[in-house]
Amino acid sequence: MSQTVDSAEDGTSPPFDSAFCPVFHSAVELIGRRWTGAIVRALLCDITRFSDLTRAIPDLSDRMLSERLKELEGAGIVARTVLPTTPVQIEYRLTPKGAALAPVLAAIGAWAGEWLVAVEPARAR
DSSP states (O other): OOOOBOSSTTSOSOOBOSSOOHHHHHHHHHHTSTTHHHHHHHHHTTOOBHHHHHHHSTTOOHHHHHHHHHHHHHTTSEEEEEEOOSSOEEEEEEOHHHHTTHHHHHHHHHHHHHHSOOOOOGGGO
């Protein structure tokens, strides 16, 4: 027997009718990987160039950014565009699938603002 729990008071969210959902698990594993949320958030703010992303996200290495962008591209969340300029420029933009994460990240941000203690960056000390 499964218990149905509404995740919102107004009942608009889908009910949880089982303890494990493989699709939900895959989504959380994808967007919950280290640096992925910060990268998607930066892309939502129209930061599209690799070097701008590394400047916008403190402590993110070029190697890790490259790896995460490839993963997000493979998942259909990010589109990579090569611009025919000299030198060649590459832009990264969210696909409609990626842009659909905006309310998810906003909800996580609101939750974090309410429930997590703000951590002062080490370099500000």
